[in-house]
């Protein structure tokens with residue numbers, strides 16, 4: 064390996080980002096090599112041969128989540144932090160954002176519509192019936208948005224115009240944990256790529272258009288002040304959540320940016336929806352970030368975020384640094400995440 068640092072990539076059914084990213088890292092001449100991870104069962108003793116893993120698929124494939132959690136324990140930097148990703152949901156994110164002074168829609172989290180077969184009435188004795196009138200009133204009436212607390216691709220997202228539509232959508236939500244949100248009637252809308260702890264690309268976004276046309280290139284229509292606030296709020300959110308690869312949506316109402324969806328830790332990076340300019344920006348900045356992490360330039364930030372606050376991290380001996388993986392921060396070491 065001659066001291067070469069290796070980056071592993073986990074991907075879903077995407078065809079343009081993976082190879083472009085791998086090529087960009089490999090062509091950078093920084094002594095870092097990127098490749099697709101290929102695994103089929105992992106033991107406790109397996110050596111994870113990566114300094115960094117870019118994970119775009121463990122939310123759909125539980126084995127991959129188990130693998131990247133072991134990787135973190137072995138000292139690998141995983142983008143994004145699988146421990147936090149596993150704990151995250153859109154209700155908690157709104158709770159956190161509000162406490163951080165970021166505007167979010169009024170939100171109600173609701174009990175599930177249905178449960179697994181052996182959850183019976185007796186199992187649900189803590190639950191009272193949903194008071195729909197009060198919930199709708201809290202979010203400012205109709206239209207109101209019902210959407211999964213964990214989800215993507217607009218699946219099960221409903222903008223309900225009346226109580227019947229809301230109840231129908233809830234009836235169809237099955238086992239999903241759902242949130243009811245105030246509909247932010249926006250005068251402008253932005254979606255931002257937020258990579259690492261400093262890179263933000265703000266794009267105008269038009270939700271009313273088809274999937275491949277929503278990113279509107281060019282002028283965002285945002286004043287300098289609003290642009291600056293959005294960039295700052297994006298970084299605050301990503302830093303608080305510890306994500307290095309995320310997109311954050313903003314609906315602007317009366318000049319105030321409301322954070323709409325910032326749980327996108329495996330965002331769409333396909334050239335067909337990003338188009339050439341944004342795609343190249345994403346590939347360049349992703350490559351630059353992982354090279355920084357793999358070569359140590361940014362190591363402390365990610366490592367502190369990922370494991371510095373884990374009690375178990377302080378209890379395990381610094382693991383061997385297998386191949387290219389690095390030792391974790393030690394207890395009492397770096398305590399601030401940049």
Ligand SMILES: Nc1ncnc2c1ncn2[C@@H]1O[C@H](COP(=O)(O)OP(=O)(O)OP(=O)(O)O)[C@@H](O)[C@H]1O
Nearest residue numbers: 168208214215216217218220244245246247270324
């Ligand atoms: N509170 C809200 N106010 C106004 N519009 C909303 C609100 N919540 C969601 N939307 C609209 O619904 C769309 C999908 O919602 P959301 O982004 O939460 O779902 P998602 O499944 O995570 O989507 P994606 O795959 O684009 O990340 C948003 O792009 C926005 O246009």
Ligand SMILES: [Mg+2]
Nearest residue numbers: 215324326327
């Ligand atoms: Mg989303």
